[in-house]
Amino acid sequence: MDLKELRSRVTGAVTTSEDSHYERLRRSMVWNRLVPQRRPHVVVQVANENAIAEAVRFARTNGMKVAVRGGGHSWIGYSLRDDSLLIDLGRLKSVSLDPQARIAIIQPAVTSQDFNRRLAAEGLAFPVGHCPTVPMSGFLLNGGIGWNYRAWGPSCCSVEAARIVTADGNLVVASEKENTDLLWAVRGAGPGFFGIVTEYTVRVFPAPGAIITSTYYYPLAMVSEVGDWIGSIAQELANQVETTIFISAAPAEIADRCRGSNGFACGVSATAFAENAEAAASMLKVLENCPLVADCLRRVVNFPTPIETLHRMNSLSTPPEHRYLTETMWTNSPPANVLAASRERFLEAPSTKSTQLFAFLASVNAAELADCAYSMSGDALSICSAAWERPGDDAANRAWHSDTTAALDEYAIGHYIGESDILADPGRAERCFDKESWQRLQILRGKYDPDGLFHSFFSQH
Numbered sequence: 265m266d267l268k269e270l271r272s273r274v275t276g277a278v279t280t281s282e283d284s285h286y287e288r289l290r291r292s293m294v295w296n297r298l299v300p301q302r303r304p305h306v307v308v309q310v311a312n313e314n315a316i317a318e319a320v321r322f323a324r325t326n327g328m329k330v331a332v333r334g335g336g337h338s339w340i341g342y343s344l345r346d347d348s349l350l351i352d353l354g355r356l357k358s359v360s361l362d363p364q365a366r367i368a369i370i371q372p373a374v375t376s377q378d379f380n381r382r383l384a385a386e387g388l389a390f391p392v393g394h395c396p397t398v399p400m401s402g403f404l405l406n407g408g409i410g411w412n413y414r415a416w417g418p419s420c421c422s423v424e425a426a427r428i429v430t431a432d433g434n435l436v437v438a439s440e441k442e443n444t445d446l447l448w449a450v451r452g453a454g455p456g457f458f459g460i461v462t463e464y465t466v467r468v469f470p471a472p473g474a475i476i477t478s479t480y481y482y483p484l485a486m487v488s489e490v491g492d493w494i495g496s497i498a499q500e501l502a503n504q505v506e507t508t509i510f511i512s513a514a515p516a517e518i519a520d521r522c523r524g525s526n527g528f529a530c531g532v533s534a535t536a537f538a539e540n541a542e543a544a545a546s547m548l549k550v551l552e553n554c555p556l557v558a559d560c561l562r563r564v565v566n567f568p569t570p571i572e573t574l575h576r577m578n579s580l581s582t583p584p585e586h587r588y589l590t591e592t593m594w595t596n597s598p599p600a601n602v603l604a605a606s607r608e609r610f611l612e613a614p615s616t617k618s619t620q621l622f623a624f625l626a627s628v629n630a631a632e633l634a635d636c637a638y639s640m641s642g643d644a645l646s647i648c649s650a651a652w653e654r655p656g657d658d659a660a661n662r663a664w665h666s667d668t669t670a671a672l673d674e675y676a677i678g679h680y681i682g683e684s685d686i687l688a689d690p691g692r693a694e695r696c697f698d699k700e701s702w703q704r705l706q707i708l709r710g711k712y713d714p715d716g717l718f719h720s721f722f723s724q725h
């Protein structure tokens with residue numbers, strides 16, 4: 265099959281590196297404005313499942329490796345690979361819902377926001393991504409650290425089945441009844457997956473009767489004391505409470521009081537997902553007992569935050585059209601130690617748009633993870649993002665982020681494949697999985713993609 269034939273066979277658009285609009289298209293494949301230089305040879309923007317299989321067969325026949333794009337939210341632009349055929353699933357966004365059975369069938373590129381809206385209209389919910397634009401495609405494949413993670417679990421645990429185009433260009437279904445090892449891999453293999461998911465079947469949840477959030481801002485100097493206290497009560501917080509300590513630019517109301525800390529403040533944000541507002545408020549009440557609360561610079565308590573509102577709030581901390589570097593680590597270290605190290609780094613941050621999150625995500629049920637490639641977890645997930653706008657500031661922000669990641673590394677027990685910079689350190693890919701799951705992934709890759717048609721983690725080029 266040649267390119268002409270490919271164009272006639274696939275429903276969708278085929279663009280090659282010779283086409284005049286190629287560079288614009290290439291850059292649009294990645295949400296982060298820090299777009300990698302890597303250049304696929306052909307980009308196929310598929311309009312249906314059949315086109316995916318055709319494109320895979322074309323690549324195989326023509327000796328090209330295949331890269332996949334869901335919605336382009338990988339921080340390091342995984343989907344852009346040199347000399348590859350890139351299959352872009354961005355046009356596949358349909359959702360079909362059976363509210364009685366609490367089952368949804370979703371195409372890969374549906375965003376967290378669109379999926380949530382569709383569910384909310386039926387009184388249902390799902391642990392969608394924290395930011396509205398995050399597509400379900402790679403989010404579920406990575407494991408998915410979504411809203412109400414401690415109660416609803418990693419999002420991939422709610423994947424009941426998937427339709428997959430394999431390396432031979434065939435379509436298979438993976439479920440609890442057939443191709444169970446593929447289903448295991450879909451639940452968390454991330455960019456190490458050796459096929460293309462064209463559709464997910466997921467179990468959804470009754471929507472909580474009330475979702476409320478309390479946020480307390482403190483001086484940055486107090487971040488380790490605040491961390492210490494939250495760490496001491498973390499076990500008492502109900503599983504339906506998602507608690508995060510963050511470092512971010514101080515909001516306007518308290519900006520004057522944070523000038524001495526490079527414009528940064530720290531904060532505690534806790535969101536309760538409960539049957540009603542009263543129950544939610546009682547889950548968050550403990551935050552008022554913080555012995556440091558008298559030093560709180562600003563607080564917003566028991567604010568109603570349906571997931572739609574949480575999405576709006578979160579998108580403020582990751583605005584589009586910015587340049588980002590992001591690294592995660594799972595840690596079991598005392599929060600005070602990790603946050604003290606972060607504080608020193610933020611005092612020198614070149615951009616006040618950079619953020620650090622320290623999310624208390626313990627209590628994921630180990631039995632639940634038994635059927636998932638997603639296998640790394642700890643007491644807390646730390647996420648450090650450098651964010652800036654101007655290309656001229658790249659060098660300073662790159663150096664700061666790299667030094668900050670190095671400073672925190674001693675506290676890491678592992679990383680999260682969805683938000684780890686495995687280009688900066690290829691060894692991190694393996695540390696995103698437990699040993700057994702990592703080995704099983706390599707074995708399954710050998711079984712389902714023996715010729716290495718699909719790109720994988722960068723270390724396995």
Ligand SMILES: Cc1cc2nc3c(=O)[nH]c(=O)nc-3n(C[C@H](O)[C@H](O)[C@H](O)COP(=O)(O)OP(=O)(O)OC[C@H]3O[C@@H](n4cnc5c(N)ncnc54)[C@H](O)[C@@H]3O)c2cc1C
Nearest residue numbers: 333334335336337338342343394401402403409455460461
């Ligand atoms: C602003 C922002 C907020 C985020 N928030 C969260 C969050 O709250 N929780 C969280 O867990 N993650 C979060 N992430 C990370 C996000 O989950 C990953 O970046 C994820 O890869 C996004 O999915 P995507 O389809 O856009 O990936 P893409 O960038 O399109 O793809 C990345 C790689 O994933 C693989 N892939 C994707 N889809 C498929 C498919 N259908 N079949 C086979 N392989 C596929 C391919 O290897 C592909 O190259 C966030 C990212 C951003 C930018």
